[in-house]
Amino acid sequence: MTQSKGGTGLAEAEPTPEQRPTLARDKKDPTFDRSTRRLWPILAAPGTIWLIVLFVVPFYGIFAVAFGQVDFLFNTPIPAWNPLHWQFTLFGEVLHASVDGPFSGVWRRTFGYVFVSLVVCVAVGYPVAYYVARLAGRRRGLLLALILAPWWINYITRMLGWMTILDEKHGYLNSFLEHLGVIDQGVNWLGGYPGVVVLGLVYGYLPFFIVPLYASLDRIDQRLLEASRDLGVGAARTFWHITLPLSRMGLITALVITALPMAGDYYTNQLLSGSPKTNMIGNTIYYYLAQGPQKNVGACLVIQLSLVLLVFMAYYLLLTQRASKEAGR
Amino acid sequence: MSSLTAVDAANAAEAFQTRPRRLTPWRNPWRRPWFLSSITWLYIIWSLVPVAVAVQFSFNAGRSRSFWQGFSFRWYWQDPYSSLVSDKSLQLALRNSLVLGILTVLVSVPIGVLLALGLTRWRSKASAVSNGISLVPLVTPEIVLGSALFLVFTTLFTRIPLGMQAMLLGHVTFSISFILVIVRSRLLSIGPEYEMAARDLGATSIQALRTILVPLLMPAIVASAAITFAGSLDDFVVSSFLYGNAQAITVPIKLYSAARAAPTPALNALATVLLIGSTLALLVAYLVLRGRRKGGSEQALSALASFE
Numbered sequence: 001m002t003q004s005k006g007g008t009g010l011a012e013a014e015p016t017p018e019q020r021p022t023l024a025r026d027k028k029d030p031t032f033d034r035s036t037r038r039l040w041p042i043l044a045a046p047g048t049i050w051l052i053v054l055f056v057v058p059f060y061g062i063f064a065v066a067f068g069q070v071d072f073l074f075n076t077p078i079p080a081w082n083p084l085h086w087q088f089t090l091f092g093e094v095l096h097a098s099v100d101g102p103f104s105g106v107w108r109r110t111f112g113y114v115f116v117s118l119v120v121c122v123a124v125g126y127p128v129a130y131y132v133a134r135l136a137g138r139r140r141g142l143l144l145a146l147i148l149a150p151w152w153i154n155y156i157t158r159m160l161g162w163m164t165i166l167d168e169k170h171g172y173l174n175s176f177l178e179h180l181g182v183i184d185q186g187v188n189w190l191g192g193y194p195g196v197v198v199l200g201l202v203y204g205y206l207p208f209f210i211v212p213l214y215a216s217l218d219r220i221d222q223r224l225l226e227a228s229r230d231l232g233v234g235a236a237r238t239f240w241h242i243t244l245p246l247s248r249m250g251l252i253t254a255l256v257i258t259a260l261p262m263a264g265d266y267y268t269n270q271l272l273s274g275s276p277k278t279n280m281i282g283n284t285i286y287y288y289l290a291q292g293p294q295k296n297v298g299a300c301l302v303i304q305l306s307l308v309l310l311v312f313m314a315y316y317l318l319l320t321q322r323a324s325k326e327a328g329r
Numbered sequence: 330m331s332s333l334t335a336v337d338a339a340n341a342a343e344a345f346q347t348r349p350r351r352l353t354p355w356r357n358p359w360r361r362p363w364f365l366s367s368i369t370w371l372y373i374i375w376s377l378v379p380v381a382v383a384v385q386f387s388f389n390a391g392r393s394r395s396f397w398q399g400f401s402f403r404w405y406w407q408d409p410y411s412s413l414v415s416d417k418s419l420q421l422a423l424r425n426s427l428v429l430g431i432l433t434v435l436v437s438v439p440i441g442v443l444l445a446l447g448l449t450r451w452r453s454k455a456s457a458v459s460n461g462i463s464l465v466p467l468v469t470p471e472i473v474l475g476s477a478l479f480l481v482f483t484t485l486f487t488r489i490p491l492g493m494q495a496m497l498l499g500h501v502t503f504s505i506s507f508i509l510v511i512v513r514s515r516l517l518s519i520g521p522e523y524e525m526a527a528r529d530l531g532a533t534s535i536q537a538l539r540t541i542l543v544p545l546l547m548p549a550i551v552a553s554a555a556i557t558f559a560g561s562l563d564d565f566v567v568s569s570f571l572y573g574n575a576q577a578i579t580v581p582i583k584l585y586s587a588a589r590a591a592p593t594p595a596l597n598a599l600a601t602v603l604l605i606g607s608t609l610a611l612l613v614a615y616l617v618l619r620g621r622r623k624g625g626s627e628q629a630l631s632a633l634a635s636f637e
Binding site: 047050065076079132135136140146147154160170171282286 | 368455534
């Protein structure tokens with residue numbers, strides 16, 4: 001420690017190779033120093049404890065409520081925190097209702113809306129991401145900023161705009177269609193059209209789809225595409241054999257990132273349709289948890305939704321692991 | 330595969346010999362990609378027009394949120410009863426959102442930065458577990474997080490009533506992971522050398538942290554604070570489960586609950602103010618992240634979307 005002050009000669013300022021490892025690696029390296037080694041867990045402790053108390057415990061709480069009891073007098077849930085006291089009768093009933101009962105329609109509708117929305121996302125999002133990543137040239141920065149803008153504009157604000165456009169009496173869409181003579185009187189677009197809900201879902205989540213896809217298309221080596229074209233392969237076949245396989249991981253990431261919030265959405269359809277005919281599973285969950293008395297039914301549905309989404313997540317994690325292994329080879 | 334390319338190469342060579350100048354548009358790899366560029370521009374217009382319409386109607390002179398009756402500032406301050414300045418419920422929402430955003434930043438940024446420092450250097454089995462716990466919230470659907478917190482505040486932590494406190498705890502929970510990711514990527518790019526040099530020169534580990542690492546991390550810390558603020562302002566799902574009653578209403582909740590009820594363009598004015606608030610916060614984050622590096626602007630933009 002005194003070395004820095006002690007006006008040492010040049011010979012000492014440059015340690016011999018034998019000296020340097022002991023100085024730098026064993027004693028002063030922040031990862032190996034004994035006193036510092038204790039510092040890192042202390043720094044990580046507040047965040048870890050916070051997430052255990054307010055993320056892990058609440059997540060466990062869903063199970064405790066779903067498999068717990070109900071106070072018959074007040075109709076409030078009595079969570080079973082001890083897994084030995086878990087009862088699965090209600091969960092079984094709710095599962096039955098989901099597969100082949102009153103909830104089956106809402107599940108089917110949820111998957112239907114999400115599937116159609118994802119197809120539209122691929123059809124619109126892939127060309128856009130491809131153009132911005134590979135062909136935009138000097139406009140790229142501007143385009144990237146414009147594509148990212150909706151990412152950070154409040155979701156509900158973006159839906160307010162659509163409510164104005166689709167309004168029955170004076171909305172821009174009806175005015176336009178009346179002007180063209182397609183319709184005689186205003187269509188109540190906000191009155192329960194599944195197509196409008198899908199439009200809202202696509203509009204809401206397409207930015208989240210485009211960005212990861214953009215990132216993976218951006219990483220493709222231009223020389224691979226040029227080599228393919230130089231060897232005389234057409235544009236379509238180059239795309240099919242080179243670009244698409246190389247962007248596969250980005251495409252899957254984009255699909256997962258978009259599908260997760262879409263499957264749990266309960267506000268888009270409320271704003272753009274408001275009709276029970278277009279309810280999704282998120283509406284049912286929100287109803288049972290926040291409004292209805294049977295919170296444990298809601299908890300059972302959350303577990304079922306998580307399980308369905310977990311299958312996608314596991315598939316995705318498997319693919320990323322395989323991809324990173326291949327990259328490491 | 331190889332035979333196919335050979336045939337194609339022969340075809341290409343033939344095409345080149347017979348028609349040296351005239352390539353059909355489809356064959357020309359240097360043609361302007363007018364199809365893709367028009368899809369892209371149409372998409373961008375489509376994605377931004379509804380936002381522009383929402384802002385436009387905040388300046389409507391009439392009461393309607395769909396029929397344009399001329400430009401005015403009526404719904405910002407001129408209307409004596411239901412403008413943004415005179416309607417108490419709108420101001421309450423705005424104040425709650427601001428307070429919640431600021432408190433979320435103040436609580437979550439220190440926790441997140443310390444977590445990033447700890448998890449980057451700490452190597453053990455426990456740190457792997459901690460790392461896993463910290464990253465799972467990023468891939469948890471918001472409805473699952475919202476309902477989990479709702480159930481735990483109504484059954485286990487019953488001392489904390491639904492409302493501002495519960496919302497604060499919820500917002501901090503989903504913010505920590507984002508801060509961790511942003512700060513850690515910066516930390517990894519700095520590397521351990523500066524810190525080692527400080528230790529070699531006699532600084533204690535805490536001194537090295539305070540005088541070397543924290544200043545170097547400052548851009549990431551400021552950016553993550555701004556992103557956290559914007560994220561808290563914009564949050565709808567977690568707040569909708571935890572707000573409890575009308576006293577703790579935030580701007581997105583107000584927009585949602587009033588949108589289909591009896592809305593005036595004051596609602597659009599509220600949305601516009603929210604838009605300005607989060608845009609300013611993100612502009613700060615963008616400028617700080619971009620720094621003075623060449624080509625930093627695209628990196629900064631991608632960091633804002635947190636897909637790194």
